[in-house]
Amino acid sequence: MRALLLVVLGLAVGAMGATFALSALRQGTPFHSGVMAVMQHHMGVLRGNVRAKQCDAKGSADHLSRMRETAGDIRQAFPDMEPAFFQADDGLLKALDGAVAAAPGTCEALVAALKPVGDACQSCHQQFR
Ligand code: HEC
Structure with missing residues (x-):
């Protein structure tokens, strides 16, 4: 009897967990918005950094390469677009x-x-x- 109760309890907890997971998925940020938000x-x-006049080369290089990596996901995030879209993507x-x-080391170089x-x-x- 006790074992059966534990099984039922386990099932109920499992079902609750699945419900939470599903609703979290449904509210999830769409991939294409995420890619844009990261860039x-x-x-x-x-x-x-430019406004604060703090443009150290390392920080700029990190952010630029993160942006470049994320831009590489645009194609997968927007799979069904027309050719002109992918041309614009290539431009970016x-x-x-x-x-x-360019590995900008000054604010002027970063702006450029x-x-x-x-x-x-x-x-x-x-x-x-
Ligand atoms: C090749 C086309 C393309 C390029 C290049 C592009 N975007 Fe976007 N972006 C889009 C489209 C399309 C949307 C609208 C997506 C939607 O709402 O469904 C968008 C939306 C956005 C949004 C709003 C996201 C949201 O859903 O809340 C931001 C922020 C954004 N872009 C930033 C950027 C930045 C920064 C860059 C350059 C580093 C950039 N985008 C380059 C196509 C592009």
Whole structure:
């Protein structure tokens, strides 16, 4: 009898857990919003660093490469878009490759490196957002 009660209790707890997990999944952030939000975060930190005049090379390199990695997920996050979208995506990847390669060590260099990146974000948003 006691064993049976424990089994029933176990099942009930399991069912509750499954319900929580399902509702957490349903409320989950969609992947495409997550990709954009992560890029926005790194862009925001870098622009904040420029405003604060604190543009150390290491910090800039970290944020730029995180942005470049995340941009690499845009294709998977937006699978069913038209060719022009993927061209805009290529534009961003190219701009980010350039910014990472530039390895900006001053605020002036960081501003110059971010310019084509910001333009690439904007140009896609104008068409597709
Ligand atoms: C190739 C196209 C493209 C590029 C490049 C692009 N975006 Fe987006 N972005 C979109 C689209 C499409 C949406 C709208 C997604 C939606 O709401 O379904 C969006 C939405 C966003 C959002 C709102 C996300 C949300 O759902 O709350 C932010 C923030 C954002 N982008 C930041 C950026 C930043 C920063 C960059 C550049 C580093 C960038 N995006 C580059 C296509 C692009």
